Amino acid sequence: xxxxxxxxxxxxxxxxxxxxxxxxxxxxxxxYEFENIxxxxxxxxxxxxxxLPFVKRVFIAQNFIAIDKFEIVEWNDVxxxxxxxxxxxxxxGQPVINETTAPKKTAITVYAESTPNPSVLKFVANKKLVTxxxxxxxxxxxxxxxxxxKLFNFPFVKEIYIDENYxxxxxxxxxxxxxxxxxxxxxxxxxxxxxxxVLSANATVSKSQVxxxxxxxxxxxxxxxxxIVNIIEEYIKPAVASDGGNIMFDSYDPESxxxxxxxxxxxxxxxxxxxxxxxxxxxxxxxxxxxxVAYVEAING
Numbered sequence: 001x002x003x004x005x006x007x008x009x010x011x012x013x014x015x016x017x018x019x020x021x022x023x024x025x026x027x028x029x030x031x032y033e034f035e036n037i038x039x040x041x042x043x044x045x046x047x048x049x050x051x052l053p054f055v056k057r058v059f060i061a062q063n064f065i066a067i068d069k070f071e072i073v074e075w076n077d078v079x080x081x082x083x084x085x086x087x088x089x090x091x092x093g094q095p096v097i098n099e100t101t102a103p104k105k106t107a108i109t110v111y112a113e114s115t116p117n118p119s120v121l122k123f124v125a126n127k128k129l130v131t132x133x134x135x136x137x138x139x140x141x142x143x144x145x146x147x148x149x150k151l152f153n154f155p156f157v158k159e160i161y162i163d164e165n166y167x168x169x170x171x172x173x174x175x176x177x178x179x180x181x182x183x184x185x186x187x188x189x190x191x192x193x194x195x196x197x198v199l200s201a202n203a204t205v206s207k208s209q210v211x212x213x214x215x216x217x218x219x220x221x222x223x224x225x226x227x228i229v230n231i232i233e234e235y236i237k238p239a240v241a242s243d244g245g246n247i248m249f250d251s252y253d254p255e256s257x258x259x260x261x262x263x264x265x266x267x268x269x270x271x272x273x274x275x276x277x278x279x280x281x282x283x284x285x286x287x288x289x290x291x292x293v294a295y296v297e298a299i300n301g
Contacts, residue, residue: 005090007083012066016056018075020086021064023131026096028195031061043097045089054078060096063128108192110185112177115168115244115266119158121177122244122266123188124166129198133163133246135264144200147191154187156180161245161265162198168244168265224292225252228259231288236281240267247281250299257294259285 003024010019032043035057040046046058049067057068065086069075090096113122136142137159142149147167148160156175161168169184171177192198218229229249240247245267250260261281282296 005087007087007090009079009083010064014068015075016071017066017068018079018082019064019066020083022086022090023063025063026060026065026090027062030097031059032097034058034060044094045086045096048085048089049082052078052082063131108189110189110192112181112185113166113244117170117243117245117266119173120168120170120244120266121181121184122166122168123185125188125192126165127192128165129167129192130162130164133161133264134199135246136160136162145198146196146200147188147198150187150191151184154180154184163241163246163265166244170266222252222254224254224289225249227289228252228285228293231285232261232281235284243267254292257292259293259296260299261296263298 006023008021008023010021012019032046034040034043034046034050037047037050040050040058043058043060045065046060049055049058049065054069054073055067056070059066059068067082109126110123113124115122134145134148136145136148136152139149139152142152145162148162151157151160151167151169156171157169158172159170161170167188171180218226221229232247232249236247243266245263245265247267248262248264250262252259259281278296278298282293285293285296
């Protein structure tokens with residue numbers, strides 16, 4: 001499957017600068033800033049953008065292009081056409097940047113953070129790794145995730161969850177974190193510093209695809225299920241993400257008033273965190289939805 005670029009328009013704190021965010025990475029790690037068309041000779045895309053008379057400066061970063069404009073136009077009048085032009089260019093397969101010299105190595109830092117699950121550590125990098133969450137239960141799941149495949153070569157790695165700028169690693173009990181954390185941290189730091197792929201081009205589900213699918217599925221749900229999904233998204237997901245995990249709504253049964261959820265990352269398979277989470281979610285849903293919810297079940301807890 002060929003990757004299809006999609007562009008999302010994002011405002012910035014500066015009204016003259018608009019960000020055009022892509023669902024795949026555009027450069028390895030380097031960011032570029034171009035002041036004019038001559039300055040942009042290494043970037044055919046930036047040069048093309050400078051043909052637009054209102055473009056003042058172009059920034060190309062890992063997963064977005066930002067444009068600073070002159071005041072002759074308002075963004076509202078031109079942003080959709082610019083987004084379409086960028087999207088068409090990216091989908092034409094032409095280079096974003098012609099790398100004439102080897103890009104400078106970016107200093108990558110990785111630190112380990114504990115999670116409520118003693119078998120899971122969260123390794124956080126100082127750069128964005130993926131645009132949507134991915135879970136790997138075994139090496140068989142990793143054909144489109146080279147970094148996960150390499151991690152499964154460590155005999156103590158049981159499961160992996162990657163999201164935003166972190167990798168949650170679930171270990172087998174044979175190893176203690178104090179003996180393996182440094183080794184894992186160094187491995188991840190070197191891997192990322194060399195600019196190797198986290199996911200192959202085909203693997204990245206774009207955020208908008210995920211959101212579109214979620215919207216479609218959401219519309220098919222009954223009202224109580226919609227309320228449950230909204231409560232999970234707003235109140236529960238952010239707390240779970242900060243612990244290196246993810247939670248997804250699975251189903252609601254109006255007969256038994258039971259809610260089923262799927263846990264990923266640090267929250268998956270940990271007796272104490274599953275219990276805490278289940279109780280926390282159960283209490284919140286019971287309180288907010290009164291007599292519509294009787295219990296919550298984590299189907300892979």
